[in-house]
Amino acid sequence: MVCCLTLTVVGVSWCSNAVTILSVPIFTKATNAPLAGTLRLTTDVASRVSVAVDDGYGSWQRNFYDFGTTHSVPLLGFKPNRTHQITVTAYDRQQNQDTPVQPIIFVTDPLPANFPNIVLLQSDPASMEPGYTLFRVGVHNELYWYVVIVDSSGEVVWYNVAPSTADVRRLDNGDLFMPWKTNFVEMNLLGQIVNSWVVPTNLPINLHDGVPTDHGTILYLSDAVEVVTNYPSSMTNSNAPRTTANVRYQKVVEISATNAAVLNTWPPINLLDPRRISYLIVSSSGSWDSEHSNAVIEDPSDNSIIVSMCMQNAVVKFSRATGQLRWILGPPANWGPAWQPYLLTPVGNPFVWQYGQHAPILTPQGTLIMHDNGNYRASPFAPIVSITNYYSRAVEYSINEQTMQVSQVWDYGRTNVAERLYSDHEGNAEPLPMTGNVLIDFAAVSYDNGKAPSSFGVTATMSRITEVTHDVVPQIVFDLGISMYANSSVTYKDCSVYRSHRIPDLYAHPALPVADLSVTCDSGAPLLEFSADDTRNYVIEASTNLVDWEEIGQAFESEQHNGDYTFNDDQSSALPARYYRVITQ
Helix, strand or coil: CCCCCCEEECCCCCCCCCCCECCCCEEEECCCCCCEEEEEEEEEEEEEEEEEEECCCCEEEEECCCCEEEEEEEEECCCCCCEEEEEEEEEECCCCEECCCCCEEEECCCCCCCCCEEEEEEECCCCCCCCEEEEEEEECCCCEEEEEEECCCCCEEEEEECCCCCCCEECCCCCEEEECCCEEEEECCCCCEEEEEECCCCCCCEEEEEEECCCCEEEEEEEEEEEEEEEECCCCCCCCCEEEEEEEEEEEEEEECCCCCEEEEECHHHCCCCCCCCCCCEEECCEEECCCEEEEEEECCCCEEEEEEHHHCEEEEEECCCCCEEEEECCCCCCCHHHHHHECEEECCCCCCCCCCEEEEECCCCCEEEEECCCCCCCCCCCCCCHHHCCCEEEEEEEECCCCEEEEEEEECCCCCCCCEEECCCCEEEECCCCCCEEEEEEEEEEECCECCCCCCCCCCEEEEEEECCCCCCCEEEEEEEECCCCCCCCCCCEEEEEEEEECCCCCCCCCCCCCCEEECCCCCCEEEEECCCCCCEEEEEECCCCCCEEEEECEECCCCCCEEEEECCCCCCCCCCEEEEEEC
8 A cells, every 4th residue: 555645734725716727728649659649738826637538429537636837648548530529627726627618629540551450249348357458469470560458348549559579568657568679668658668678688588578577677588599419309200310409498587677787597498308398399590499488477475486488388487596496387298307306296177287378477366377378289299189179278277386286276268168269379368356357368369169260261360358257167258359351451361469468547546645635614524625536545534733643534536526525524523623634545
């Protein structure tokens, strides 16, 4: 909880003089974010701004609490190909207001001709996690890509020509964080780069993942190559000769979020069997892609690192301090004797191993949830499952590190689903904090119930972003289809969504001090009034000596839900003095 305090003394009130907007409000469209812009205006006294927008199909309102005489606020959430009327109102500290007679007109352009087709297949807003869905979609093997935000009805409310082919995360301040090849960037929703972290040239960024931590660092993956003798020359022929080979893997790197200085590096290849094979391992550019790590996270409970290695069908955990291997989660085939003590043993039923997995996440319950792509569903040299029977799923495991056992807690996509989707690369499964639902990105669907998802064939992949309940029999509450099938401006028809995330709002909502608290006693009991962000709660505390404070209640928002709050103190009549403060929660 973050607390911000504002203090005043009972009985104080201010004279009321109406606020006046001095300059005609001006709205400027953002250069690199076509559905966003900046509103600017000035007032004669300190004021806050409220904006009401009507686009002919619907309306919405945003309240800002930046008390001052000069305002520059970002406006987000416009929709493409519409005429928006923007009505601006300024409120002073006594809630007097001024509204220009003429609204601002903002006409948005249609989406670009090469933009993917987004189709809402299902939506139950009452059961969904509130907020917006953020994702990065790439087209035609990353010929180009967009970062996109859609609302609960699947309508685009923000997009940008992305500078990254990888994941895009939202920071707590509302900005977007994404990796390039040489640096990480922070971009605000006006499309402006506000921060950059350049990595050392000898530790280039592997674009699969980059993770800002809560202790001022950034974790990422960096490609490296090691010469390995006695390496298998075939992943499918057990009698193939052994050879000396260049084996490609990914180091885990940690840099400072302050100055990008290298703090730690860990080479997981030294922990694992560099000669272990799977059906996914391929040779390219003169080296074998042996691990293909695609995600890295921390486990703060024991100061450790967890890495997803797609080509090994394995998720591994090791100590941050010592680099010591803790456990290996994945099919046990082809691990040598030295690694047997680290293999987790499955218990319970049902239980199915993951294959070609992506994006493991630690849940608040301590379980591990991930996207199980399902490539091959077998290890060398067992028979491969027919590709028409492949499926991808979200799967949740519980790991007991004392007994070295793993159980399957929950999954979606394997059985009892109307559509058995298979996506052979990318994707994620993200637990949602308010509802407990799971948001699943089937990144590049090539098979739907064993068949191509369109008449264009299995290479014309589409994406499905699906939100389901975390029940024994999950229910779909949101389903979005993203494809190039209906786009007549291009000849190629494939696209993929790297990962998807539910964000609570387009705006960040930091805990800020209340700026306009007033107290009046005209009717006997002190009346406290103030305006504040209605996404937060406001607790009133009182004192008679400015030293000892007690909570006396919570302020209530007005019926208009415009950020105006009131509180009546009916317990103060016998006190000679009363002081108040507001705690922002």
